[in-house]
Each structure stands twice: as C-alpha cells, then as structure tokens.
Amino acid sequence: MNRIDGRKLDQLRPVKITTGFVDYAEGSVLIECGHTKVLCCASVEQGAPRHVPEGTGWVTAEYSMLPRANRERSRRDISKLKLSPRSAEIQRLIGRSLRAAVDMEALGDYTITIDCDVLQGDGGTRTASVTGGFIALALACRKMVAEGWITENPIRRCVAAVSAGIVGDAPMLDLCYEEDSHAMVDLNCIMDEEGRLIEIQGTGEGRSFTIEEQQELVSLCAGGIRQLIAKQKEILGGCL
C-alpha cells in the first residue's frame, strides 16, 4: 500500500529541530515533523506548586494551537472563555510525560513550564510537542546548571513520542493529518530511551481493534521513537 506522501509504513516524516528559535526562554525549540510545526519554550521560575513536597520541583506544560494553524481558522480560547477540552487533555499528557524525564529532587525549588504552541498542524502535534518539549526542557536544565542555579542536571532519561494508526487495514507510523482523518485506529506512545512505555493512548475511531493490532502499533511506535531519541541525543550532545 502506498502512503499519501510516498513514505513506507514504518517511516517517520522528516524531522527538523531548530534550537534557540526564540531568545528569551531558558530553552526553546522549533520542531517540524513534516508540515507540523510546534514552538516549544521552557521557562524556569522559582518556587513550586503547593502540592509538591518541600524542596522538590515541578514540570508542567501548556499546549495551544494558533488560530490559523489548521486548514480552517478556529476561534481563540479566550474569545470562548474556555480552554479547549482537547488542549486541556493534551497539555496534561505532555506534562505527565516530561515529568517522567526529571528527578524532581535534583530540580529543587523550581518550576519549569513547557509552552507548546502549534504554529502549523498537520497531524501528530501532541507527540511533536513531547519530543520537542523534551529538548526545550533539557536545554533549560543545562542552562540552570551553567548559571549555577542548581548543581546537578535533573534530567534522567530522554523521552519522545510518536503516533501510529490503522488506515484502511494497514498499520502505519506517524500519521499526517490526511491519514489521521481516515484512520480506523489511532495510537500514541511515549517512551524513554530504553524503549519502556511512559504513556500509551489508543482509540478506535471507526472500529474496535484486537489486542494483536494494538501490539503491532506499539511496535511501530517503538521503532519511530528510537530514531527520535537518537535525534534528541545528537542535538543535545554528550552533556545531556
């Protein structure tokens, strides 16, 4: 079966990562996965939310689409006075995933907020946000050490994410919007560098799916994430 853009079933879209896309954030990355473009900025602020044990830090995320990131313009959340429920769900996922990368005691009394703003959306914006958000987070942590705010880099492992889905009857990796809108099943995996799962979310959009199909999609994701983490390491260099 041929994919819309000629990719093989287990092939990622081209990934382009531009660090330092904006100047002021402690860490910033523009990640492009095919036509999807997400600006990820990590901001370090002193103090941590109340629910966190004293002396340990926190990592959280916010996710938003620019109004014209998509084929049709959508109204801004503020004009509806309501955070988009989809954004609410996604930013909770990004936050949970990135916290899995960090030792909160080593982070100390700081909060790092990862803002993921989708400049252009062509499918896979939540997984691109995790993959890019991790780099912004790592850059911010490196800066915290360099500036002497903390003594030890709190990053413990690389974290990346990708989707897979069943279109027609073919399982395939890293769906673009066109594929995603025809997918029967859609599954996102977030994994660490040892290929262990941090989060898995799968949905039968048009039909239910077998446990075997689920497994096959996880395997596809595992392959993609291995490549994405290699890319992360290449960008971040030895001094992760």
Next chain:
Amino acid sequence: MNRIDGRKLDQLRPVKITTGFVDYAEGSVLIECGHTKVLCCASVEQGAPRHVPEGTGWVTAEYSMLPRANRERSRRDISKLKLSPRSAEIQRLIGRSLRAAVDMEALGDYTITIDCDVLQGDGGTRTASVTGGFIALALACRKMVAEGWITENPIRRCVAAVSAGIVGDAPMLDLCYEEDSHAMVDLNCIMDEEGRLIEIQGTGEGRSFTIEEQQELVSLCAGGIRQLIAKQKEILGGCL
C-alpha cells in the same frame, strides 16, 4: 501478595447496578463498584450537532464529581469558572467510548447525553462511568423504540471498562483509591463484547513500564470486562 481489601489480583470489586434510580431521565443507573458510586443518566433530545451528517444522531457525555465525593471537599467548577481539566479529559473519553456502541444512522436525528455524576469516588470513576453509562444509554434507546421515536434499536454492541495497575510489583485488576494512589502504572481499557479494544490509556506514574507489563495489564482488564459485560447483559435482558 494481599490486597488492601483481601481481593485476589484478578478480582473485580463487587458491582451493584440500580436501574431507574431517578425517574425523569430516559435511562438512568446508579452504578456502585466497591465504594465508588456514579449516577448515570441518559437524556434524549431531538436534533444533532452541526458537525454530524444530516439524518444521523450523536452520543455525548458529561462527567462531574460532586464536591464531597472524595476524602476532601473540592470546589465546584462554577466557582472557578473553569471545567476541571480532568473532567474535560474524562468526559471526552466516555463520549468516544459510548459512541462506539451505537449505529448513528439508526439513531437518527437525536442526541443522547450521558451525564455521569460521581456521588462517591473511590477509584475507577471513569471506567464505572463507561460501564454504567452504557446501561443508561441502552435503556434510553429501548425507550426510544418503545415510544416509537425510532424504529430500530441503534445499540450494536455492549461496551464496558475497567482499570488495572501495578502496585509494588504486582499487576492487579480494578484498583480502589488507596491502591491507585500507590500505583506505579495505571491502565484503563474499554472493550466491546468480543474482547476488542475501543480505547486504551496507560500511564507510568512512578516509573516507565515494559511492553510485556502493558500486555499483562490489558489481559487483566479483558478478564474483568468480560464479567462486567455479562452483568450488563443480565440487567438488560434479551432485548438489548
């Protein structure tokens, strides 16, 4: 390993389902899974949202916790002017899951809203909402046929849900709050009566988890869901 409440690792909590708990909803159920109590009401309204093809129907869900459903009182959403992000995420999940049970063309130009209000929360409220919500939905559909609003029952399959998790190193089924708050890994499955997945969501809360562990949790869920669907069928009788 002994569970807090003496259950076996693959044992569900006692499930009690009271249909017709309130009088006015087209379908209503109070579902109790252990100490968790959720009131599920299905309301039928004419018309369907704009994004739905003409002549087909829609199923949607809303989820909310009463302020004192939990060990500590929480403020109402309205006093914060903000739908709880957790509720937003959960009600999207319930809606997607229950739509998988229904033939929208047979439903015709109607919207069914499943309100899931948690009277008491002791873990597993989202999965109880799916399992109970399905019964409320099926009762409402039966009433629609009985009243002559539609000619054919649009329910196509039973849908139920349960969680499993890893506590300590033991995978176990249907976590109560106490277990859930110590779980390393937490996974929810929603399946149909043929044991196929409709939705899967797994999260490493304290650590990442292997693909094998994920599989084992899915198997535990599959066993629990089989029992829950048997219960649903018993309650709904032959005339599903």
Next chain:
Amino acid sequence: MNRIDGRKLDQLRPVKITTGFVDYAEGSVLIECGHTKVLCCASVEQGAPRHVPEGTGWVTAEYSMLPRANRERSRRDISKLKLSPRSAEIQRLIGRSLRAAVDMEALGDYTITIDCDVLQGDGGTRTASVTGGFIALALACRKMVAEGWITENPIRRCVAAVSAGIVGDAPMLDLCYEEDSHAMVDLNCIMDEEGRLIEIQGTGEGRSFTIEEQQELVSLCAGGIRQLIAKQKEILGGCL
C-alpha cells in the same frame, strides 16, 4: 378539593431520610420528600472567612441541580460559565437559615459547607435542602465533638422548612411540581423548633394576595415544620 396525589390540604408528602448516604462527608443525608431527592453533605474545614470575627466559625451552603434532575435536561452551570441565578438565590437562603441553628463561637475556627445537590426535583427542593441540610450539619457537629475538634456541640436549635401555596383558591401544604406550576401564590417558611420564623418568602405568581391569605399559608407551614422537626429529632436522637 382533591389534590393531585390524594393528599389532604395540610398533609406533607412522605419524607424519607437516609443518613450516611455517602461515606466521606462529616455529615451526609439523602432526603426524599415525595419524588424530590436531595443529597446534603456537610464538610468541615479549618479556618473561617475573613469577614467573621476571629475565633468564631461559619456555615455556608451551595445548591445545585444535576442536569437531569428535572423533566427536561438543563445545561450545567459551567457550560454557561454562570452560576444559575436561581441557585445563587437559593444557596444564600439555605446558608442564612442554617447559620440560625448554630452558635458560631462554640463552632470556633471552622467552616462547615453544606452541599445540597438535587438528584431529582419535584418541587420543594429548597425547603428539602434546608430540612436535610440541618441534619447533615448536626451530624457533622456531633462528629466534631466526638473527634475532639471542639468541646461543645454548637447546634442551638432545630431548623426545618416547607412550602405552602394557593392552587385554584385552595391553600395547601408542601406543593409538588405539578401543583407548584399552577400555584397562584407560593410561600416558603423556615422555622425553628419553637415555631418562630427564621425566614419567610412569599410570591404572588399569578395574582397578589391578602395579608390574611399570607397568614393562612404561614399557619400551614408551621404545622408541617412541626412534623419535620419531630422527624429530625427522631433521627438525631437525644444527643442533638
């Protein structure tokens, strides 16, 4: 004149009170007056609002209808980003009424919030909330003493409420929804155990009413409240 449900003009609907309907609240009651069902939960929290003199406590109430408590589904407040004005009015009334039962100095530096959530509404939900809310409040106070949080029970008097109205030309006690929707005059009384008024609210819905009619409605209410307070005392036992 015959009433819809065969009651006498001065007869209450059957009242059923289930204490401990939920486990976690310091006091909880499911009160049923005919088909009206209200879950009343009392939550104790340390500290009191700023407008209260130092060292004294506070009692407040919140009131809400579940979306399908009524014959037609209503949208949740949060989806309109607006507390229903009717709920705002009612919860102020409940709070004022229950404060009249409590010695705030004996309560000390605590706030008790009475959440009244209407599971099913068939008229008289605000008065049922006061009558049931009082029991939840008393149970919570008893627990505070039992747990040693305070030394003296701050409850000073029983408080209960009921409505009366003029339907056709007949004054009658404790209107159900059907009667209420045809009532010319509708009046709510909240009284203490000595038959003294704490609050009175009367409205001419279809016509104005004479001072004599108003008196007659108050007398009807006084009779009903006497029975409700007897019921409260029976449930709470000697150790009020």
Next chain:
Amino acid sequence: MNRIDGRKLDQLRPVKITTGFVDYAEGSVLIECGHTKVLCCASVEQGAPRHVPEGTGWVTAEYSMLPRANRERSRRDISKLKLSPRSAEIQRLIGRSLRAAVDMEALGDYTITIDCDVLQGDGGTRTASVTGGFIALALACRKMVAEGWITENPIRRCVAAVSAGIVGDAPMLDLCYEEDSHAMVDLNCIMDEEGRLIEIQGTGEGRSFTIEEQQELVSLCAGGIRQLIAKQKEILGGCL
C-alpha cells in the same frame, strides 16, 4: 425610642423622584429615599424571550451597584467575572414584582428591561428600585402608547415596596443602612395599590421572630407603601 435620624417608627425617609433624569431611555427616574439614590431606566425592545407565549410581552430587571455607591469601594462584577449573588437575587425580585403590574397580552411582542443602578446606597436599595422602577416602567408604557407602538396601556396596577425591621426590640419602617446593620429582623414587602401582597421576604438576622412580629412588620410596610403609591400616582398623573 429615638431613631438615628429622628424619624418616628412608622415614618418613611424623604422621597424625591426626578423623572427624565436621562434622555434616551423610554422611561427614566432618579429615585432618592433618604441618602439612597437609584437610577431606574426602562428600555423597550421588540420581541420577547422564547419562554413567553407568542404575542405576549415580558418585563425583566437588572440591578447593580456602582463601585463606590457604598462606604467602601467594591470591585465591579466584571473584574470578578461573576454577577454578584446578591444582585442576582435582587434583580429577580424586581423583575417578578414589576411583572405583576403589567398585562403581558396588552404589552404585545415587546420586552421592557428596567435597569436599576444604585448611585448611592444607604439601605433599602432593592425596595427603592421597585418603587422607582415602576415609575420608569409606567413612563415607558405611556410612551409606547403615545408613539402608537401599542394601542392600550398595559399597566394594570401601581406597585411599590418598602422595608421594615426590628432594631433592638422596636419594629420600625424603612431602615437606613445604619439601622439595617443593627437589625435583628429585616422584612421587605412589595404591594399593589389595593394593599395586597405581591412579594414578601423576611429574614431573622440576629434572632428568629414570631408570627406576630412578622405581622406587625407587614402592617408597617403597608402604611409606607400606601404613601409611596400616592406619590407614584401624583407623579404619573391621571393618565396612568
């Protein structure tokens, strides 16, 4: 007993009514009761809300305090994103009361909104709003007839309101803020020109009160309202 401002127990504060205080409203009145000043504007708009039978009209009210109407500045509702619950309660009362003055069929397919904005509050703002709002409403109706929008004046009766209360042990009429803040019991009556009740609201603020006390307060109000309605008729002239 001497009152703060030397009035007799059954004496109203001086009332000053300035019609046409603003130019554009179909009816407008600045009503001053002692130091209380409320601007009441009646606005006529075509069409009626959906819940109203076709061809009949509607009267509604909005009530608000300017931020510095009181001894201390209060924040505007909009900066809290929340209609003050007190305002919500009061504007419902004003609306119900003024609807009692109008024949909705004669009003036809129009909505009249009475905006009551408190420029200065010294107690009794809600009753001043009803008394002044009635005049604004009557002026607007007169204009509707004069302009030929409707053929028959839909006003059926005069409506006015006043408060009474028990301060110390003395029942007294028309409390100013200073009296109100020390009152044990506070009661508002809204009556028509035949001395019949349209609405009654009484609250024991510091203690409960007997049915006899309640009666005495109603009598005081009845006396005050008779004078207020005489004033209304004087201003509106024969052509009510």
Next chain:
Amino acid sequence: MNRIDGRKLDQLRPVKITTGFVDYAEGSVLIECGHTKVLCCASVEQGAPRHVPEGTGWVTAEYSMLPRANRERSRRDISKLKLSPRSAEIQRLIGRSLRAAVDMEALGDYTITIDCDVLQGDGGTRTASVTGGFIALALACRKMVAEGWITENPIRRCVAAVSAGIVGDAPMLDLCYEEDSHAMVDLNCIMDEEGRLIEIQGTGEGRSFTIEEQQELVSLCAGGIRQLIAKQKEILGGCL
C-alpha cells in the same frame, strides 16, 4: 458652516460640574458636557499594586457605560462575561492621563481609583472622564491632606481633555455624538495646564489625514483645554 447645535467651530459644549454628587467617595463629580453625563468617583485605599516601587502610590481608573446611557440599550459586560474592549482601552487612557498629574512619592502607600460611569453618552465620554476624573482626584487628595493621611498634596498639575474632528471638511472642537458619527477624522488630546501634551490619539475613520490637519486639530484642542482647566481651577479654588 453651521454646526448641528449652532456652536462655532472652536466652541466647547456647555460644561457643568457638580462636586459631591455622591457622599461616600473621597472625591466625586458629576460632569456634564452638553448631553454627556459622567459620574466620576475617586476612592482612596491603602496599599499599592506590586509593580510600584515601595513607598510610592498609584492612580488607576475604571470606565463603564450604564446599559441605557446611549440611544440603544447595550448589554452589561457581566452578562457577556467580558469587559468591553472599548472600555478596556478607555480606562487605560484615563489612568495614564491622571497619573501624569500626580507625584507618586508624595502620594505614598495609597491607591486612588477613579471610577468613571457614563450615565448618558452624547460623544466625548472619555475626555469628559479625564476632565471630571481629575477634579474627583484632586478633591480626594485634598481630603487626604485634610484628614492627615498624607502631609503634602501630591497633585502637581491640572489635566484636562477634549476631542476635535473633521466633519465634512471642517475641523471642529468637542464633537457631539451626531457629529462624531459623521466625522472623517477624530482626535483626542489630553494636556496639562502649560499646554503640553500628555496623550494624543487620532484616527482617520473615513479617510487618512495630513500632518497639517493633525496640527490644526491639536490647536483646536489646546484652546478648549485651556478653558476646561480654567474651569477646574475655579472649582478647586486656590488650594489646588
């Protein structure tokens, strides 16, 4: 060219200023410019916002239209849950302008809020708010000195404002609503007593305008402001 109301091109509308229109505000003014009526109240509160250097004060403003200030009724901000963007813009302008009149160190640790509520709007409400707001501010400052809250009057200069515009091809001063709605160019100036600019805002509504035209409008404003400041000084007397 004749103006609608017979004024000369460089002639202000009649200005009427009533101080002490309400009793409780530390300074209050009803300013009327032609048919425009704005109630300006200055409220003094202890403390200053966080962004202000310790020991210095702050002056801020809020602006709002009553619903029936205009020819058509407009909905209240709170019913739209949104501060009108026009009000947001105007109150920022008023605040900035009045801060220019005050020595914040002499004001000390106080915040003065100027509430400008438009009772009737016939054009020029923002400039009337500045001119009237200044007087309310000065009265409040005088009171602060008289009460001994501060030792030195922090007012440093008079500030007033007026608009000018081009209607047809004629530049003219102080547009009323009717003129404003036909203006090609509309320009507001805020100046101090030495004729220096504090703020200028000009907009080509129907066409762009030359630098020379802009100059001519500023000159017209300068003339008007000179008269307004004379009026302010007359009202405030020698003891500014």
Next chain:
Amino acid sequence: MNRIDGRKLDQLRPVKITTGFVDYAEGSVLIECGHTKVLCCASVEQGAPRHVPEGTGWVTAEYSMLPRANRERSRRDISKLKLSPRSAEIQRLIGRSLRAAVDMEALGDYTITIDCDVLQGDGGTRTASVTGGFIALALACRKMVAEGWITENPIRRCVAAVSAGIVGDAPMLDLCYEEDSHAMVDLNCIMDEEGRLIEIQGTGEGRSFTIEEQQELVSLCAGGIRQLIAKQKEILGGCL
C-alpha cells in the same frame, strides 16, 4: 548620542519579512524588526458581521503574545479568563488601520481576520503587526482574486506603522524594548503610501511633551514608514 545598538537616531532596525511562513492561511508573513518577531496570518471567511452594510466586507484583527515572547513568562489570557486589556487595545488599533487600506465594497461579502501572534517581543510589536499584517492581508486579497472569489483586488493603498520616542532628550525612531522602557515620550504612527496619517497615538510616559516635540516624532515616523512601504511594495511586486 549613541543608541544601545549603535543605530542612528532616524534609523530603523533591520526588517526581515518571510512570506508563506505557514501554509494554510490565505496570506501569511513572519515579520522581524530587530529581535521582534510577529507571525501575521490572514484568514478569509465568507460572510460579514451584522453591523456592516449588506454586500460589503470587513477586516478585523486579533493580537496576542505567546507566553514566553518576553523576558519573563506571562500567563495565558485563558488562564485568567480575560483578554489582556493591552491586547484588546492593540487589536482594535490594528483592525482600524488595516481597514483603511481596503475598499469594503470591492471585498464583497467576506471577512478577513488578521491574526498577529508575537513570537518574540523586543518593542514595537503593535507597529510590526500593522506593517506585517498589511502584507498578509494583501497576499490574501491577491489569492481571492486568483481563486475567482472576487473580481477586483480591494486593496487601495499600502499601510505601515512605526514608533518613535524621546529617550533622555533625544527623539529617535523605532525604539527597541530597552529604549522603550526608558522613554519619556512614546508615539506610534500609522500612515499610508502618500504619507498621510491613518492613526496617531502618543503618550507622555515620564513627562508631558510640547506640540513641537510631537511634530518632530511624527516626522521621524514618516521617514521610517516611507522605507517600510518601499519594502512592502518590493515584496508584493507590481501586482499589488
């Protein structure tokens, strides 16, 4: 006097304009003025708001800062449930300015929304939004003609904007953030290609300013705008 970045007093910052930065908007531009980066997207939608005469179109703008566009992270509007008043003011300005470029009858029954999202803010974001927004608008109009949605290009003139200010005592063009935060006077001009004003806004931040100073700032702006419009024409080519 030396400027922070070595520019001459009348020298613009380097301007870089990237068209087509995102794919889906009918017109899109990333404009960079020094370190300021604004993404401007023009979206065409059928229909026009109600206040517009039938058959004519509308142009409107929205402006927002990404949370980490600045030196410090700011909270998103949606988390405060409130459009930033500064954004409200700015987007009204952008909308007014860009409408001046368009013949609304030639635009026909369409609305064009210009979204200006600041990716990085180093001063002059509102003027960069106007200058860049004009190009996005012109590109969208060109596309509308090319696609045959309208027959005639509705753009009538180029529109651009720049700021000038007085820092110390030196008037200078196009302030960066550092300069802006020390400016005594800050003035924005929006002009068309004939050097005529569309909008002027000047504020004395630290002191008032003379009419002569105001003139000098306008002259500086006029010079800068001439260059910006030349740049716009170069990018848009002959076929404006």
